[in-house]
Amino acid sequence: LDLSLKSGEITIRAMNLLKKAHNETFGEMQPAKVSTGTSAGPGILVTGHNMKALYELLKQAEPRGVNVYTHSEMLPAHGYPKLKAFTNLKGNLGKAWFDQRRLFASFPGAILGTSNCVLIPPESYRSRMFTHGIARLPGVEHIDGYDFSKLIAKAEDLPPLKDEPGQVELTTGFGDNVVLPLAGKMLDLVKTGKIRHFFLVGGCDAPGSVRNYYRELVEKAPKDTVILTLACGKFRFNDLDLGDIEGIPRLLDMGQCNDAISAIRVASALAEALGCTVNDLPLTLVLSWMEQKAVAILMALLHLGIKGIYLGPTLPAWLTPELVAKLQEAFDLRLTTNAEADLAKILG
Known part of the structure; x- marks a missing residue:
């Protein structure tokens, strides 16, 4: 356990470095409305996590009139x-990583997988897919470096997309640089009872209706709560319109899994302003488990001594009953049950 917690310390350092790199290279995040529709013309769909690859692709595709769409963690x-300044960055298609076989099969353009969470493609789109960086798939052409000319040419040869509006508009871009300046107002709203509780609801999604727990939790969270x-x-649940509390949106998308560092910074700043620890804040973390990277982030949170984390809907296979008992004793780690019961327990 001590060695695992040490890995959490290293994860924090890694997340800080990645956030620094993103901010210095692409500018600090700003709130943005994101279309879920398509624009007329050739298109490329990018999945994974690699912002540098996306930047280089946008730069090369823009002069050729090829539009680029994001998927999942992009x-x-x-x-x-x-x-966002690139005119050919158009919108976000689909949802979490596991919808890619259905989504990619229906997407007429070219596809780029930039990191983990890519699935072995069926024949229907294998010839239209490329990988980059650490992502490699059997039968899929791999691009070394940042020359995306083959990918762009493939998109130009494929049928163009049509102008089709999306069903919803998503919001993202609430990095710690955006949320921290709101901390004073948030604290005032807490003190006056207008904000009762904060939830951090995130993690890795996976197939199965059991994970609708997280949507139900967010839907049923009282209107005096804020969801990070x-x-x-x-x-x-990010298609839900939760409104705002005196101008502060009730749903704040802070970014990718590695942007957990932003949530940590916000929680630490609120605790410092109130003269308490993070564990004393009206804040509950409700995390969804899926794959190994999530372990690193969980260990980062535990390394910081954060207690009372809810984890579910199923546990990793390596979390034996003995390990669960140990984590519950040391960190008050809790297992999700159902949304109503957990909300009642959290809010009292």
């Missing part, structure tokens, strides 16, 4: 000013 790209979210778990 959604936060729309919040970075230097990425990040990672692809947000696609269970």
Whole structure:
């Protein structure tokens, strides 16, 4: 356990470095409305996590009139000013990583997988898909470096997309640089009883109706609560319009899974302003488990001594009953049950 917690410390350092790199390269995140429709013309759909790859692709595709769309964890790209400035960055299609076989089969353009969470493609779109960086798939052409000319040429050869409006408009871009200046107002709203509780609801999504727990939790959270979210778990509920509390949106998308560092910074700042610890804040973390990277982020939170985290809807196979008992004893780790019962327990 001590070694695992050490990995959490290293994860925090890594997330800080990645956030610094993103901010310095693409500008600090700003709130952005994101279309879920398509524009007429050739298109490329980008999935994964690699903002640098997206930037280089946008730069090369823009002069050729090829539009680029994001999928899943690439959604936060729309919040970075230097990425949003490209006229060919059009919108976000689909939801979390596991809808890709259905989505990619129906998408007529070319596809780029930039990191983990890519699935082995069926024949229907294998010839239209490319990988980059650490992502590699059997039968799929891999692009070394940042020369995307083959990908762009493939998009130009394929049938163009049509002008079709999306069913919803998504919002992203609430990095810590946006939320921290609101901390004073948030604290005033807490003190006056207008904000009762904060939830951080995020993590890795996966197939199955059992994960509708997270949508139900957000839907049933009282109107005097604020929901911070990040990672692809947000696609269970980020189409909801939760309104605002005196100008502060009730749903704040802070970015990718690695942007958990932004949530940590916000929680730490609120605790410092109130003269308490993060564990004393009216804040509850409700995380969805899926894959290994999520372990690193969980260990980062535990390394910081954050207690009372809800984890579900199913546990990792390596979390034996003995380990669960140990984590519950040391960190008050809790397992999700059902949305109504958990809300009642959290809010009292």
